[in-house]
Amino acid sequence: MSRSLRTAPSAVLVALSCLLVPFGTLAAWAAYGLTDTRDYVTTMAPLASDPAVRDAVADTVGDEIAREAGMNPLFLRDAVRSFTATRAYRTAWNAGNEAAHTAVMRALNDESADRDSYPVTVDLAAVTSPMKRQLTADHVPFADHLPVRHTRVALLPPDELAVLRKGYHVLDVAGFWLPLAAVLFAAAGIAMAACRRRAVTATALGTALGGALLGLAVAIARRLTLSDLPDAAHRPAAGAVYDALTATLRTASWLLLALGLTVAATAWLTRPHSPAVRLLRRRRVSATPLPTAPPEPTRVRV
Template sequence: MARRVVAVVLVVLTAVLACAAVPALYLRSEVLDTDRYVATVAPLASDPAIQAEIANKVTTQITDAADIEGITRAAMVELGTVAPRAAAVITGLAPAIAEQTKSLIHTAVSKFVASPQFQDLWIQVNRVAHQGLVNLATGNTGGTVSIDQSGTVTISTKEIIARVKTLLVEQGVGIASRIPEVDAQITLLQSPELARAAAAISTLDRTAPILAWMTVLSALGAIAVAPRGWRRRTTSRVGLGIAVAMALLALGLAIGLDIFLGTIPSASVSPAAAQTLVDTLLTPLRSGIRFVFVVALLMALAAFLSGHSRPAEYVRQGLARTGDYLTGKVGGGQAKPWQHWLARFRRILEAAIVGVAVLVLILWQYPTAAVAIWTAVLAGLAILLIELLCRPAVAAGHAAEPVTGGTPAEPNPTRPLP
């Protein structure tokens, strides 16, 4: 009884640890793997919401730095001194001309952020700016991307403004030559919750490997401490527990994301841009949750089907009868020598297939739920093929088994077939 209680406690502990290990491993891989981070944020360069956000803010920074309105007003006043009678009319045109100039600059900026050159620049900037995500996890400051105490994440637009200035000058916009060198910042995210979470993020980053190993050891401990006859059941419960934990984690992530986006002031970042940025950054985490969920369900299903419960026995009997039917249709008569050999070593071959499938999932750098499903499907088909090919030899071996008591034994419908 005590071993069963301990096994149940370890199953629950495994599920809790998995809830912490998956986000921690996501954070660690995204923070420390620059190539992975750049691959994640690269599509944002072609996202309309991000392009519009950058175009609007860069245009504002350029017009403010160059003082377009002041330059236009001064030019109109000077022109008015040349033609005093039209001075009032000319001066009144200053706001309209300033707005037209701003519109021209905005058009140039929008054209640039939609060009392949901006996509290349975006990748370069984010590769350098990757240190900002490290700052977020470690609490350090500085870098091209940084976070302050109010939870504001900013990115430098110096290179973007310089490229736009060159583009405007080449188009003959003389006023663009007056744009000074600007090392401005634009806000990507702004939320107090981000600053409050810095300590928790730093802790998860440091403890990610520990949490992962603790999850594995807790799962193995639950299976090992379970009484004989309960280990398959415990294995199935471990898988179900982790799957439930991943479902709850996905639900909590969705709720938390809504709350987090609600804390971002729309005046600093447009809701569409914030939604796009956060969704993109969380894509690997969602993929990781789905992957663990699928693997856990497959683990629970495999343990269940290999157990001694009546539903599992019925499934195995159905597969055995299907195998007998198929092998009888394909070819009857005596089992061939290679089928006897296959029947003799089928358990070793099936264990090797399972081992290869596990190695694929372990060695795959960033496996997804689709990878897990296809790996399980291919492994299952390979095992099923072995069982079908060696079925005549297995059936012949059972028919040749000696029967005690001198009379044939009645078939037991509940006895699991091999």
């Protein structure tokens, strides 16, 4: 096969591989990084001690209880904020996140569930009940009068549940096949290339560019997500949650960038006519000892 006939398909395969790198990483993160309940609870657990998250919980829960009990919301906010520093709150936080994630994943996976008979909700009593027990044990005034009602908060819009299920199944398939296709295209493009060193360099630079674009997309999405929130006071808490959920994705983008640049630099420095290879060859030649002439025979004068 001629050089031109080998170069064009190789370039197409390498370009496709580099294009699939950020999309494959994003799909794999969404399909595997956000669907495991145990990993999700572990990721969200440190946020129980985040000051912005604690303030948002105190404002939300305190206002809800004050509206139902007809009490002063400022007093209840301070009471809830003090409760967020206890071990009982961290236990309730983990239990609430586990229950919410389990309900969402069960709704996305169970296509036979009826939308009306299977609401995707979480019960706020999981937070208010241990809070009431803690405040009563601390002898907080009027703590025993706090209402504990099973108020269910919708996690997924019922009219969009079918669309979300289809999107979830698409991500589940793409999370496996897109990264695999990127690897296969890269291997085929390098094997078919007329100059494999250049193909490796191009693939590495494309991978680094994909990692950089992925990190930029995560940063832009964070800015857009926070700017769309109606309540500006809760934006720090939402930012902390966003950063916790996308930590693995941001790490993957940095790894792709570092790996691509490292491979590209190694391929460039080890090319046959590079200055580094020439210098190494000169040092080897200079270090090789020169052959010595045999000693002349000693003449004896008679």
